[in-house]
Amino acid sequence: MTRIVIIGGGPAGYEAALVAAQHGADVTVVEAEGVGGACVLYDCVPSKTFISSAGVRTDLRRASDLGVNIDLERAAVELPTVHGRVQALALAQSADIRARLQREGVRLVPGRAQIVDDVPGMATHRVSVQPADGEPVLLDADVVLIATGASPRILPTAQPDGERILTWRQIYDLDELPTHLVVVGSGVTGAEFVSAYTEMGVPVTLVSSRDRVLPGEDADAASVLEDVLHERGVVVVKEARADRVENIGTGVVVHLADGRTVEGSHALMTVGSVPNTSGLGLSKIGVELDRGGFIPVDRVSRTSVSGVYAAGDCTGLLPLASVASMQGRIAMWHALGEGVNPIRLKTVTSAVFTRPEIATVGISQAAIDAGKVPARTVMLPLATNPRAKMQGLRRGFVKLFCRPATGVVIGGVVVAPVASELILPIALAVQNNLTVKDLAYTFSVYPSLSGSITEAGRQLMRHDDLD
Ligand SMILES: Cc1cc2nc3c(=O)[nH]c(=O)nc-3n(C[C@H](O)[C@H](O)[C@H](O)COP(=O)(O)OP(=O)(O)OC[C@H]3O[C@@H](n4cnc5c(N)ncnc54)[C@H](O)[C@@H]3O)c2cc1C
Numbered sequence: 001m002t003r004i005v006i007i008g009g010g011p012a013g014y015e016a017a018l019v020a021a022q023h024g025a026d027v028t029v030v031e032a033e034g035v036g037g038a039c040v041l042y043d044c045v046p047s048k049t050f051i052s053s054a055g056v057r058t059d060l061r062r063a064s065d066l067g068v069n070i071d072l073e074r075a076a077v078e079l080p081t082v083h084g085r086v087q088a089l090a091l092a093q094s095a096d097i098r099a100r101l102q103r104e105g106v107r108l109v110p111g112r113a114q115i116v117d118d119v120p121g122m123a124t125h126r127v128s129v130q131p132a133d134g135e136p137v138l139l140d141a142d143v144v145l146i147a148t149g150a151s152p153r154i155l156p157t158a159q160p161d162g163e164r165i166l167t168w169r170q171i172y173d174l175d176e177l178p179t180h181l182v183v184v185g186s187g188v189t190g191a192e193f194v195s196a197y198t199e200m201g202v203p204v205t206l207v208s209s210r211d212r213v214l215p216g217e218d219a220d221a222a223s224v225l226e227d228v229l230h231e232r233g234v235v236v237v238k239e240a241r242a243d244r245v246e247n248i249g250t251g252v253v254v255h256l257a258d259g260r261t262v263e264g265s266h267a268l269m270t271v272g273s274v275p276n277t278s279g280l281g282l283s284k285i286g287v288e289l290d291r292g293g294f295i296p297v298d299r300v301s302r303t304s305v306s307g308v309y310a311a312g313d314c315t316g317l318l319p320l321a322s323v324a325s326m327q328g329r330i331a332m333w334h335a336l337g338e339g340v341n342p343i344r345l346k347t348v349t350s351a352v353f354t355r356p357e358i359a360t361v362g363i364s365q366a367a368i369d370a371g372k373v374p375a376r377t378v379m380l381p382l383a384t385n386p387r388a389k390m391q392g393l394r395r396g397f398v399k400l401f402c403r404p405a406t407g408v409v410i411g412g413v414v415v416a417p418v419a420s421e422l423i424l425p426i427a428l429a430v431q432n433n434l435t436v437k438d439l440a441y442t443f444s445v446y447p448s449l450s451g452s453i454t455e456a457g458r459q460l461m462r463h464d465d466l467d
């Protein structure tokens with residue numbers, strides 16, 4: 001029986017464990033903090049749960065546009081309840097995953113693991129686990145999967161204190177909402193928290209190192225979000241790199257590299273993540289890290305050392321839970337000799353859970369504009385969609401991209417309140433090489449926001465598609 005030791009119990013680790021157990025391997029997961037990993041305990045699940053509470057206020061705020069008058073002042077946020085719900089849900093999800101792993105026969109070992117092979121190049125591997133208290137445990141493995149994730153990047157001059165200078169993992173311990181939140185970093189994490197706190201009624205200033213929010217996302221989508229944030233009173237300080245953040249007792253002062261300062265009651269640092277790849281004994285066994293500290297892997301999750309695989313945020317491929325899970329599964333299929341397709345990033349779907357949400361799949365507009373991928377494109381504002389009008393939605397759009405000659409759908413972007421759900425038909429089309437004609441001939445419900453997707457398909461059809 002193949003002995004597999006998985007270091008890290010996040011999506012990469014636990015999904016890999018499920019696959020390996022189902023294929024009859026002897027599987028052990030070593031986890032330092034809790035099954036479900038940072039994804040379930042600190043990052044993805046807590047943030048999306050928090051955002052769900054904020055979303056209620058968004059709906060209430062918009063109610064008057066639809067003729068229902070609600071005094072938003074009376075829709076007070078009960079922060080202990082919101083935070084309690086966030087924490088309870090994370091723990092419950094962790095417990096569900098633990099129970100599922102145990103049902104499948106996966107052994108769970110709490111503690112911090114490192115590889116302790118005697119010499120490089122061994123056919124099998126040895127992992128030492130240091131529990132929180134007690135003696136180290138030694139595990140022998142034919143295959144090791146490193147799935148140790150990442151942690152918030154800390155600026156040495158902006159040390160989180162858990163009181164006023166915070167990482168996104170510390171906000172759920174606050175007793176009260178900030179009176180003025182400064183969010184440093186305008187990537188996906190920063191944008192999501194700016195949107196959520198704004199909807200909760202907190203004045204927010206965003207410090208963005210670039211000339212726009214969400215520099216990695218579709219520019220039109222980011223521009224819609226920026227308009228919405230502006231309308232909601234968010235101040236975006238652009239081209240602004242935080243040098244230092246100071247807790248002055250009554251608040252914070254963010255010192256920018258160009259000498260400007262930004263003041264608030266609290267600072268939320270969302271300046272990226274660093275991979276958890278130190279202390280794992282990697283260089284001793286011959287796994288060299290890249291410049292960012294990530295573990296280089298190929299498209300079936302192999303490292304440069306035989307029998308050692310890596311998956312998820314520690315590899316830096318694409319830091320998404322869905323990608324981590326897929327990398328983990330692929331590692332196990334490969335290690336256990338199953339037929340496996342290398343991971344394809346061109347079909348990855350992702351969403352930014354702001355209000356409105358931004359969801360994307362496949363080839364980006366930036367790649368098309370740069371001439372890297374030939375494509376026909378269309379962008380339909382939601383304002384032309386009947387359902388959107390009924391719901392009072394003024395902003396948002398559907399974009400669709402297809403191959404010029406064949407009409408095969410290669411990507412798309414949706415900006416809408418439920419874009420994370422609406423993107424699926426485009427994702428299905430991209431994954432299965434469907435054409436704009438396939439979309440155009442699909443019945444969508446009338447009236448529906450998804451009608452804009454089938455309409456985009458019709459607009460991209462050429463006359464010869466009709467034959
Ligand atoms: C605020 C935020 C929100 C996000 N929201 C989303 C989202 O909505 N959708 C999405 O797809 N992605 C989201 N992501 C990204 C997603 O959380 C990550 O891509 C995902 O967690 C990666 O999973 P992983 O298994 O690689 O690592 P993790 O989830 O980080 O798990 C790794 C685990 O390994 C453990 N570990 C580390 N070192 C050791 C060791 N030596 N021994 C034993 N255990 C160890 C850690 O304790 C950790 O529990 C979000 C990220 C952030 C920061």
Ligand SMILES: NC(=O)c1ccc[n+]([C@@H]2O[C@H](COP(=O)([O-])OP(=O)(O)OC[C@H]3O[C@@H](n4cnc5c(N)ncnc54)[C@H](O)[C@@H]3O)[C@@H](O)[C@H]2O)c1
Nearest residue numbers: 185186187188189190209241242270271272319351352353
């Ligand atoms: N909804 C989701 O799926 C979701 C949510 C959050 C994160 N994620 C994943 O995590 C990845 C990382 O996102 P992120 O936003 O945490 O990190 P990021 O690295 O993408 O963004 C951090 C931003 O902070 C800026 N920055 C760095 N130092 C700064 C400084 N001193 N002053 C001002 N700005 C500074 C950077 O220029 C960058 O724009 C995303 O690409 C995504 O894959 C996904």
